[in-house]
Amino acid sequence: MSELPYACGTPPLAARLRASPEDFQVEEILGYDADGVGEHVLLWVEKRGANTDWVARELAKFAGVPQVAVGYAGMKDRHAVTRQTFSVQLAGKTDPDWSTFPHAEVKVLAATRHSRKLKRGALRGNRFVLVLREVQGDRAAAEQVLQQIAVRGVPNYYGEQRFGREGGNVEQARAMFGGRRVERDKRSFLLSAARSHIFNNVLAARVERDAWDKPLDGEIWSLAGSRSWFGPEPFTDVLAERLVRADIHPSGPLWGQGEPPTQAEAGALEREIGAANSDLAAGLAAARMDQERRPLRLLPKDLKWRWLDDASLELSFELPAGAYATVVVRELATV
Structure with a gap:
């Protein structure tokens, strides 16, 4: 990626991204709610340091269904704390006790019945909260770049x-x-x-x-x-x-x-x-x-930023499905 040209010129900052999974938080936005009935269950899941496909396989094992019965709309970063929806088809089956899912890095936060399996790509976007650590560089120039990104993308x-x-x-x-x-x-x-x-x-x-x-x-x-x-x-x-x-x-x-x-x-x-x-x-x-x-x-939606301390900058924004938070960060900082 470093060889690709920048829209805002050389990034004014150098920083560390993903110093911990909590510094890269992603929340999926489906754009619709579960309908409350049906043979599928929509699970609102938080995972930390876990691969999306691995979580899907483990959910299938836990529910006693084939892996094909589990769906999700999009892959999420592994080295992050992410919240996203999975669907599990439970035709003729009762819900297991999701609170006993046996992996500490994965929490099932909510479960609601739904009539259809989640399909890949069927989401509106994702909301991000990122923290850059050990930040060095020109803060005044960084403010100008952030203002430019907010207007121009x-x-x-x-x-x-x-x-x-x-x-x-x-x-x-x-x-x-x-x-x-x-x-x-x-x-x-x-x-x-x-x-x-x-x-x-x-x-x-x-x-x-x-x-x-x-x-x-x-x-x-x-x-x-x-x-x-x-x-x-x-x-x-x-x-x-x-x-x-x-x-x-x-x-x-x-x-x-x-x-x-x-x-x-x-x-x-x-x-x-x-x-x-x-x-x-x-x-x-x-x-x-x-x-x-x-x-x-x-164009990042609702782009906001704040300095947590002299060397830590928090960014928050929403992106449409298929877009990458890292291409927003690269205009601001070398990480």
């Missing part, structure tokens, strides 16, 4: 978690496209890493042109809060007003079959970067991935 890069240890998922994707066999579950991670790599490269080029939060000719627009997109079309006063309101965002490619829908300058840039990563682009097309879009701009 940050480039919506995929975070380093997407690329595996030392970024190895991209090279593994290249090997897979070259013929190496991989397990089915790992295949989906490698496809995602390949798409994310091309997207980040397009976004980096747009940041270098100072065009990540403004359109290029031939732009495709992402609708805020959805996966829908439209364009290209002339940049009118109506579109300019919607851009200011954050109803729409410039977008970048999630590579797949066929050509990106962008045209003119935006299209030329995306095709140039696709050609520079031709093995990944061809592999994604061969895997029959569709051409999709992702916003280039990320």
Whole structure:
């Protein structure tokens, strides 16, 4: 991630993030409530230093159901304190005593019946409370960067978690496209890493042109809060007003079959970067991935900050599903 260009210039601070799990807190926002009836139960779970998929497996064992009966909307950071919802299908079964779940690092805080299994991606977003420790640097410049982020947002890069240890998922994707066999579950991670790599490269080029939060000719627009997109079309006063309101965002490619829908300058840039990563682009097309879009701009909602002491800075904000808190932090501090 360090090689990707910054929107706000060199970060004014250096700090330590995740000095303890409590310094990285995440709360999932589903955007809807349990309906109170049905053969599924929605569990509101707090985990500390635990992997989401591991928690799902342990919940299945505890409930005496197959792992496929457990659902969750999104993976959460392991080195953190996170609260999220899991669904467990209990067809014809009574609820176990969730308070006796046998892992100290996991607490079931609430359980409510529901009619459907949670699906991956079925959430509105996440709320974060992060603490930077051992902070050094220019506090006045940091205040300016935070003000800029609050107004302008940050480039919506995929975070380093997407690329595996030392970024190895991209090279593994290249090997897979070259013929190496991989397990089915790992295949989906490698496809995602390949798409994310091309997207980040397009976004980096747009940041270098100072065009990540403004359109290029031939732009495709992402609708805020959805996966829908439209364009290209002339940049009118109506579109300019919607851009200011954050109803729409410039977008970048999630590579797949066929050509990106962008045209003119935006299209030329995306095709140039696709050609520079031709093995990944061809592999994604061969895997029959569709051409999709992702916003280039990320606007943290309700961004707040306060100094806990001379060397500790707390940040809180909400992000939409699929966005990374670490790409907000990277504009402010090297961690």
